Amino acid sequence: xxxxxxxxxxxxxxxxxxxxxxxxxxxxxxxxxxxxxxxxxxxxxxxxxxxxxxxxxxxxxxxxxxxxxxxxxxxxxxxxxxxxxxxxxxxxxxxxxxxxxxxxxxxxxxxxxxxxxxxxxxxxxxxxxxxxxxxxxxxxxxxxxxxxxxxxxxxxxxxxxxxxxxxxxxxxxxxxxxxxxxxxxxxxxxxxxxxxxxxxxxxxxxxxxxxxxxxxxxxxxxxxxx
Numbered sequence: 269x270x271x272x273x274x275x276x277x278x279x280x281x282x283x284x285x286x287x288x289x290x291x292x293x294x295x296x297x298x299x300x301x302x303x304x305x306x307x308x309x310x311x312x313x314x315x316x317x318x319x320x321x322x323x324x325x326x327x328x329x330x331x332x333x334x335x336x337x338x339x340x341x342x343x344x345x346x347x348x349x350x351x352x353x354x355x356x357x358x359x360x361x362x363x364x365x366x367x368x369x370x371x372x373x374x375x376x377x378x379x380x381x382x383x384x385x386x387x388x389x390x391x392x393x394x395x396x397x398x399x400x401x402x403x404x405x406x407x408x409x410x411x412x413x414x415x416x417x418x419x420x421x422x423x424x425x426x427x428x429x430x431x432x433x434x435x436x437x438x439x440x441x442x443x444x445x446x447x448x449x450x451x452x453x454x455x456x457x458x459x460x461x462x463x464x465x466x467x468x469x470x471x472x473x474x475x476x477x478x479x480x481x482x483x484x485x486x487x488x489x490x491x492x493x494x
Contacts, residue, residue, distance in 0.1 A: 269293055270315060270423055270454060275324035277310055277478075284310050285322070286478045292423060295452045297445055299465055299472030301491070306475040308458035309350075312425045315456070316347040328422060342371050346416030350428040352408045354400040354415070360387070361396040364415045371419060379418075386414045390444055406437025410444065423454040430464045442467035466490070 270292040277285040285307050292298050292315075300308040313319040315326060317333060326333045328344055336344070354363050361383055368379035387393040392410050400408055409429055416424055426445075430438040442464055445455055449470075459465055465472075469490045474482040484490060 269329060270456075271325075271327050272311075272315065273325045273327075275311070275314060275322055275326065277307075277314060277319065277322045279321075284478050285314070288324070288478075288480060290473060290480065292454045292456050293471070294454050295449050297449060297455045297457065297468050297470040299468060299470065300456065300458045300475055301460070301465065301472060302458075302475035303460065305477075307478040308475055309427050310478075311475070312347070312427055312456065312458055315423075316345050316425050317341050318347065339371055342367070343419050344422045346419060346421035346424045348409075348412045348416050348424070348426040348429060350431055352400075352412035354408060354412060356400050359397050359399055360392075360403075360411050363400070363411065364418050367415065368418050382418055383414070386417055387411075390414060404437070405432045406434070406440060409433065409437070409441055413441075413444065417448075421453070423456065424448070426455070426457045428459055428461075429457060430459065430461045435463070438464050439467060 272288055272290045275285055275288040276283070288311060300311060302308050310319065314322050333341065358366065361380065364383040365379040368374040368382065369376065384393060384396065387396055390410055392407060395403060395407060395411065403411065429441055433441065438461065445468065448455060469487040471485045473480045474491060482491065
């Protein structure tokens with residue numbers, strides 16, 4: 269479980285996040301909904317420690333994130349950027365192995381075995397030797413998710429994961445995330461894609477101007493608009 273207490277972020281004397289209090293729960297997908305500029309991405313990056321200039325506290329299973337080394341943090345929280353950010357000069361297999369080699373210090377054979385297992389699990393094993401430029405947007409996004417999962421994180425954060433995807437790939441990514449909840453992983457996403465969020469329909473928060481304006485904790489309470 270991740271708990272954020274009174275998280276505030278200011279930039280150039282402008283308040284970006286204002287006293288945010290949220291919980292991210294194991295085995296659940298928490299959605300952050302809001303228009304551009306609402307603070308969704310800033311919040312996810314702050315939780316992922318990609319933005320360290322904040323006030324308040326963030327704990328993972330009771331441990332403050334400020335007490336974790338970067339290597340420990342990388343193994344607890346996986347972050348998937350909006351555009352995937354795959355290394356263009358590396359194959360899919362190499363993209364997924366690199367963090368295992370450098371952060372977890374895995375030998376190549378173990379890292380390769382873990383990667384192939386996850387690629388096969390999500391139906392993209394045949395892409396292992398492909399380069400990012402040879403992949404569709406949906407395939408790149410699935411590879412980016414697998415790359416994050418290779419470190420076996422406690423929590424997976426995804427920023428606008430379907431922003432560049434068509435309807436078919438949006439459904440694939442949504443089902444991929446729903447399948448992951450069976451492993452009890454904590455998942456949080458930021459999105460404006462209501463068709464994608466309709467498939468997820470779990471729990472979440474609506475954000476506006478850096479504050480939480482609404483919360484729901486059941487598929488039955490899912491908001492129809494933002």
